[in-house]
Structure formats: C-alpha cells, structure tokens
Amino acid sequence: MPLPTRDQEWPPPWMRPVTRMYLQHSAWYSGDPDRLAKAYGADTIPGLGLDLKGWDRPMAASGGFLGRVSRFFWGSPTPAGQSRSTKLHVPLAGDISSTSADLLFSEPPTLRVGGKKSQNRLEKILNEGSVYPSLLEAAEIASAFGGAYLRVGWDTTMAEYPVVDVIPPDASVPEFVSGRLWSVIFWRVVAEDNKQVLRHLEKHERGRVYHGLYLGDERRLGIQVPLSEHPETAHFAEMVDEDGGFASGYDKGLLVSYVPNMRPHRRLRGTQLGRSDYSGVEPLMDALDETYTSWLRDLRLGxxxxxxxxxxxxxxxxxxxxxxxxDREIYSGIGMLPPPGGSxxxxxxxxxxAIRTEEHAATAKALVAQILRGAGYSTQTFGEASNDVVATATEIHSRERRSFTTRQRKIGYWNPTLSWMADVLLTIDRVVFGTKVSSDRALVEWPDGVQPDPESVGRTVNLLKQAESASADVRVRMVHPEWDDEQVEAEVERIRREKATEFGEDADPYVEAYLPRDDDLSG
Incomplete structure (x- = not known):
C-alpha cells in the first residue's frame, strides 16, 4: 500500500510504548545528562524522581495516578537553592554498544558469491563503498536500540556503485508478516516553523519505494504536499510516478533489511523487534550514576x-x-574566658x-559487574580483571565465554542480512550501473574473533616443523588463516625458493624431501 493519505497521529498510536523505550535507550546511549533527565521526567513533575511507566496511556487503563511509577535517580530534579546539577553520569552504556560492535565486526566477515567476476565486483563495492564501517555503525546502533536497518541505495552523480547506509529504528514504522519485514516507513523532520512540522516519509515495499512530504504539527502528520516544496525532497519529485513511488530494481524483496540485536523481546512479548543490550539493566545503570555522584559529593564535602x-x-x-x-600568625588577645578545659x-x-572511597569503589564495581552480566558480557571483555599474563586464544575464550556466547547469538541474526546484502548490491549494480555480474545470496564466513598471540603461534609452527608433522602448506595456513589457496601456494613457493637459494644445488636430502616439488605445485 502507498503512503498515508489522511491526517493521523504520528508516530502511530501503537508505536507509543516502543517510542518511549527508544527515548530512554537513546538517552543512555548518548551519555548526555540533560537527555537522561528529560527521558526520566526530571523536568515534568518537580520533586518526585519518577520513571513514568505507561504515562502516555489513559489514567483508568494505567491503574491510577499517571500509571505505575518507580523511583529513578535521573528523575529527581535539581534540589532547591542549588544553582546547577551535580549529578555525574558514567557512560557505560556507550561502552557496551561499542564493545558489542567490536566483537562482531572489528574483523569483518567474508562474503563469498559464485563467479570470480561477481566476487571481485562485490569486494570492490564493499571496500570502496565503506560498507564495513557501516556494519560497525549498525551493530553499535542495534546494541543500543535493539535493532538497526541497512538500506541499499544509489546516487549516480556521486558513486559508480550502490551504497549501504544505516538507519536507526527510532525513526521507523515497520510492518512484519510471519516474522519477516514486510514493509517499513522511514520518517524525518526536514523543517519546523511556528509549531508547523514538515516531515519526509519514505516507504519500502517489495519492488517499490514511495516518497511523500507532509505538513503537520508536533503530534499530527498533517496533509501531504508536493515533494518540490522542500529542497531536500525536490529531486524525488522527478523520480516518482502518479502513485508517489518508483520501481526499486530488486523484485525479490525490499531494499531494506532489519537486523534485530537479540530476541525475544522481554518487555514487548510477541513483537519482532529486537531487544536492546540495556533492556533490564537501566535501574542498575541509574544506581551506578548515583553511586559515582555520591562519591564525588564525599570528595567535595571532604x-x-x-x-x-x-x-x-x-x-x-x-x-x-x-x-x-x-596565613596570619599573630592575633590580639580576646577579652573573654577560654572555653572550659581548653584555650x-x-x-x-x-x-x-571522611571520604568513603573503599565503600563507593566496591559498590561501583559490583554494579558494573551486574550490568555487564545482564547485558550478556564478561567483565574480562571490558578489562575489569585483566593482567599481564599472555593468554592463548583458548584461554581468552574460556575467560570471556559469556561475551563470545552473546557474539555467536548475534551472528545468527546478522547472517541473513549479510547474505541478502550481497544479492541486493550486485542486483542494483547490474540494473542501475549496467555491470555484467550475476547476483546471488552470499555465503558468510566469520573470523574466530580472537587474535592469537604471534609468539605462541610461532612456537607451535616451529615445533611442528621440527617434529616433521606438518607440511609447509599447513604451517603457512596456521600463520595466515585469512589467506586463500592462491596466496598460500605463492607463499609456499617463495619458501621453497628461499630454501633452494640457501642450501644450493648440494642441499641436504632431508631438505629436498621436505620441500614441495614443482610437479606437486603444478598439480
């Protein structure tokens, strides 16, 4: 169906609980104390410190005065007579999201498609189009908001290949059918003036993309106006037909894919939206900020x-x-009796x-550990229990088992989107830019996620060589697991030539037997 044709509340009423949750998680992710205070109502009801659960529902349905309320540190206003807020915020939420993205995409996965020409073209698009940084961005946003959208598009005036951009879910209205994204509307405010709001809506359906411009207010969508009314949407006016849309060039589905962070959603059961890493630990992060604020208060009073x-x-x-x-040393005497028992x-x-350093530090450490555990990560991943002892990859996996278990769960949600992305990129590249490539869903290969210690790998390879239990091909693959067969064969050939140069024609028979033969390399 095309875009809305009548005035209505925007975002739609059924999005209220989701929007409220996005508002809170966005405040935690931003690390801005002012946004946290606004999200938890510090400037709404002075003197209460409340988290207004269900505040946007009718009073009767919410069960009394403004619904169910609970006390939040960030909901309490600045005390009377205090010129500024002394609340301190610890940006642990942002650290959780960035670490989640690093665990997934610090070493990017490999996308493999059929055909060497298609593979080379895909790698060119991924590298020149900065797709891998976009994946890092999407993973961080998904950790904070519970999901993220990847959108494939093109601009022939700026690039000779399709591009991928990331859209946060707090500016979307999705529709799911049988657990899959069926359609989605992205919206943004392009202008505000005298309480009038101009919104741009972009709707994606199977094989179609619609654009519309609406003039309303802060709560209402308003009436639809021509796309040419604003410079940011004027170029779409030449692309859309009388229905307000155009063919996307990808008939297999949408140009958009939604990546959930984790499922199921514990607060909104039955929804296909993903769960944020912050879900359930907001009170603990609030308590951590209160702990550090109290600690700094002790320092000021001390x-x-x-x-x-x-x-x-x-x-x-x-x-x-x-x-x-x-610094004055001499004062004149006071004509009065000294206090009893003194001078x-x-x-x-x-x-x-007294400054209660140990008590505050212990409380903060316990809260951080519980927050990380609730978010699905090990404290070792954040350096809370690091030491100077060099650990092997197996030991690192053992210490950070919870973090890598969470990583594996998230990989399961990313695989379909990455496979879809390769197909869409090559399809748009052929349809729009006229390249002679075939498109198909990609096979996704993920790295281990742990960089092994080079010294440990070197010792292992040397022991295998001395024990005559591994060929040069196997040893090269151990040192460079990311190389393909051609790179490995070339490196083995270089090793053989170096050995031949070093030992000459009168080389030891053991060396001759150990080195690969020319006919073996040719085979």
Missing amino acids: KGRVIVPDVYLQNTGRGRGSMWDP GSNMLTISQF
Missing part, C-alpha cells in the same frame, strides 16, 4: 574547612564585608568529613 569566630575576621571596610587570612585556640573549628 575538603578541609575552618570555622572561625567573628572577632578573627578582618574588616575590609564599610559595605565590603570581612575576611580571614589563614582560646579551641575557638577555631576544623571541619573535614
């Missing part, structure tokens, strides 16, 4: 302060107040509170 009587203050003149010089020096009161 500064030594001296309380002196008025007679010790030096008058600086009428209307200019008084001051006390802490006049006891009239100086030194105030210095």
Whole structure:
C-alpha cells in the first residue's frame, strides 16, 4: 500500500510504548545528562524522581495516578537553592554498544558469491563503498536500540556503485508478516516553523519505494504536499510516478533489511523487534550514576574547612564585608574566658568529613559487574580483571565465554542480512550501473574473533616443523588463516625458493624431501 493519505497521529498510536523505550535507550546511549533527565521526567513533575511507566496511556487503563511509577535517580530534579546539577553520569552504556560492535565486526566477515567476476565486483563495492564501517555503525546502533536497518541505495552523480547506509529504528514504522519485514516507513523532520512540522516519509515495499512530504504539527502528520516544496525532497519529485513511488530494481524483496540485536523481546512479548543490550539493566545503570555522584559529593564535602569566630575576621571596610587570612600568625588577645578545659585556640573549628572511597569503589564495581552480566558480557571483555599474563586464544575464550556466547547469538541474526546484502548490491549494480555480474545470496564466513598471540603461534609452527608433522602448506595456513589457496601456494613457493637459494644445488636430502616439488605445485 502507498503512503498515508489522511491526517493521523504520528508516530502511530501503537508505536507509543516502543517510542518511549527508544527515548530512554537513546538517552543512555548518548551519555548526555540533560537527555537522561528529560527521558526520566526530571523536568515534568518537580520533586518526585519518577520513571513514568505507561504515562502516555489513559489514567483508568494505567491503574491510577499517571500509571505505575518507580523511583529513578535521573528523575529527581535539581534540589532547591542549588544553582546547577551535580549529578555525574558514567557512560557505560556507550561502552557496551561499542564493545558489542567490536566483537562482531572489528574483523569483518567474508562474503563469498559464485563467479570470480561477481566476487571481485562485490569486494570492490564493499571496500570502496565503506560498507564495513557501516556494519560497525549498525551493530553499535542495534546494541543500543535493539535493532538497526541497512538500506541499499544509489546516487549516480556521486558513486559508480550502490551504497549501504544505516538507519536507526527510532525513526521507523515497520510492518512484519510471519516474522519477516514486510514493509517499513522511514520518517524525518526536514523543517519546523511556528509549531508547523514538515516531515519526509519514505516507504519500502517489495519492488517499490514511495516518497511523500507532509505538513503537520508536533503530534499530527498533517496533509501531504508536493515533494518540490522542500529542497531536500525536490529531486524525488522527478523520480516518482502518479502513485508517489518508483520501481526499486530488486523484485525479490525490499531494499531494506532489519537486523534485530537479540530476541525475544522481554518487555514487548510477541513483537519482532529486537531487544536492546540495556533492556533490564537501566535501574542498575541509574544506581551506578548515583553511586559515582555520591562519591564525588564525599570528595567535595571532604575538603578541609575552618570555622572561625567573628572577632578573627578582618574588616575590609564599610559595605565590603570581612575576611580571614589563614596565613596570619599573630592575633590580639580576646577579652573573654577560654572555653572550659581548653584555650582560646579551641575557638577555631576544623571541619573535614571522611571520604568513603573503599565503600563507593566496591559498590561501583559490583554494579558494573551486574550490568555487564545482564547485558550478556564478561567483565574480562571490558578489562575489569585483566593482567599481564599472555593468554592463548583458548584461554581468552574460556575467560570471556559469556561475551563470545552473546557474539555467536548475534551472528545468527546478522547472517541473513549479510547474505541478502550481497544479492541486493550486485542486483542494483547490474540494473542501475549496467555491470555484467550475476547476483546471488552470499555465503558468510566469520573470523574466530580472537587474535592469537604471534609468539605462541610461532612456537607451535616451529615445533611442528621440527617434529616433521606438518607440511609447509599447513604451517603457512596456521600463520595466515585469512589467506586463500592462491596466496598460500605463492607463499609456499617463495619458501621453497628461499630454501633452494640457501642450501644450493648440494642441499641436504632431508631438505629436498621436505620441500614441495614443482610437479606437486603444478598439480
């Protein structure tokens, strides 16, 4: 179906719970204290500190005054009489998302399609089109929001190949059928003026893409206006037909794929949307910020302060107040009796509170461990229990088993999208840019995810060589597991030639027997 033809609430009402959740997770991901305060209602109901669960539902349906509420540190306003907020935010949420992306795509997977020409063209598009950085971006966004969209498009004036861009899910209205993305509307605000909002809607269906421009307000979509009304959408006016859309060039499905971060969704059961890594640990991250804020408060209050009587203050003149010089050594005597059991020096009161460093550090460490565990990661992945001992790949997998288990689960959600992406890129490359390549879904090969210690690998290869239990071909593949057969054969040939040059024609028979023969290489 084409784009909406009548005025309606936007985003649609059924998206309210999802939108509210995206608002909170976006605030945690951004690391902006002001956005956190706004997301949790610090500027909505002064004096309460509430997380308004279900605040957008009718009062009767939500079960009382503004629905179910719970206390959040970021929901409490700045205390009266305090000029600025002293709340401290620990950006652990952003670290979780970036680490999730690194575990998946710091070493990019290999996409293999049939035909050498198609494979070379695909690799050119992936490298020159910066697709691998886009995958890192999508994985980080998916970790924060529970999912991300990959969209394939083209611009013949800027590039001679199709491109891939990433769209966050908080600006989308998806439709799923039988667990698969059937259609999706992406929207963005292109202009705001006098409470009027101009939105651009882009809808993707099987084989079709629609564009529309709507003039409404903050809550309503409004009426549809011509695409030529705004410079950012004017070029679409020449592309769309009378139905408001054009053929996508990919008849097998959409030019868009949704990648869920993890499923099932624990809050919205039955939805096909993915679950954020932050889901369920928001109260713990809120408590971590409160812990660090309390720690810094102890530091501020722990500064030594001296309380002196008025007679010790030096008058600086009428209307200019008084001051006390802490470096002054001699004061005139005071015509009064000293306090019982002391001298006049006891009239100086030194105030210095204890700084509870150990208590705060232990609390923060326990909260961080629980947050990472709830998000599906090992503390070792974040360097919480690192040491200087060099570990093998097996030991690293053992220590970080929870992180790599989460990685494997996420790989299962990424495989269909990566396979689809290769097919769409080559199809658009043939249809739009006229290249003579065949398109097909790719076979996705993932790296191990752990870089082995070069010294350990070198010792292993040397022991295998001394024990005469591995050929040069096997040893080269151990050192360079990412190489293909042609690269391995070329390296083995170079090793054979170096050995022949080193030992000459009178080489040891053992060496001659050990080195590969020319007929073996040719075969």
